Amino acid sequence: MDRRKALKRTGLLAGATVIAPSLFSLLQSCKDEKRLDWNPEFFSKKEALTIASIIDMVLPRTETPGGLDVKSDIFIDKVVANTYDEKGQENLRNQIAEFNKKCQNDFGANFYELNETDKKKVLEEQEKTSGKFSPGVWGTTVGDQEPIGFYRSMKSMAIWAYTTSEEVGEKILSYDPIPGGYESCKPLSEVGNKWSL
Template sequence: MNRRDALMRVAALVGTTLTLPALADTLEASAARRALSGKPLLFTADQDTMVAEMTEVIIPTTSTPGAKAAKVNEIIDIILKECYPQKEQKLFLDGLAHTNELSQAAYSKNFVALDEKQRHEIMTKLQSEAAEQRKAMASLPAEKRYTPFFNTLKSLTLNGYFTSEIGATQALSYIAVPGRFEGCIDLKPGQKAWAT
């Protein structure tokens, strides 16, 4: 699976209204621009580092490489810049600032300076806040609802990781050209789920 295929899959999951080939070209051009400049498209350098560390809390390196190794922060930067409206981009950037506020209040350090246990505590706090926000929005009309920062971060992290080459080939079982279709196959204990 190459980067273009991975970006196309993520774009399809985002639900954009552009045609997929046009969007894939846009995403590929953005990925190339980021690679050439060495700079994020939407994030500052500090925000990019912070997103990389936050995604690693969600999908850490274990027996398989984690989100940082898969460069999920780069995918999130490109997808947010090219596929999300400015209002949602701002919500995400405000969420990063809020994360540092929580870190400063609890430990007098920014998120990237925290140790692993402290990072988990801050991420758990963000998850709790997101659940409360969703409860509070349940009675609001649809046009006033939004996706909380943590939920957006988690969704983009999972989509970015499992559509990356590392996620699809090392965290999942992957067959480039599958054989016949079998609708229901029992997994053996400890077997990885299949990539699709």
């Protein structure tokens, strides 16, 4: 056998050995498989995927972390598991099921299985049709509160989970664990950002 051919084949074999696993993992990663990397305490996997998909659409990753980056879905799961009574938990499960059923009727799939364009259409419709929170003064609602639907309550919980997370509180919002004196009428341009405390 010619030495030159042997070296060529050895090089090709070595290259194929290195490239094949990488190519295989790349092809596997192209599958649009929806799965969780955590075990829900309250939600079923399907419900948790729905909640995670809503959070990802409402609080996507940009130059700042997204809602899923700060684990808002896990926070909501723990809140529901540990603070909702049985009736509230059952009501939430029914609302998630109705939400997914509407998505199946309109688009033929659960919310978490939809493409981004269809998810956006669903949430835009929900934004228009779901009840809104009435304004409040010092935690007291002013006027009559219309019923708040599933989408609006999930959006509210997602924003609450996001803004109270450690990463957002310390790295995105202004944070000073030992603040100075209180100044009530200071322009935002002087302080630079909303404070997390």
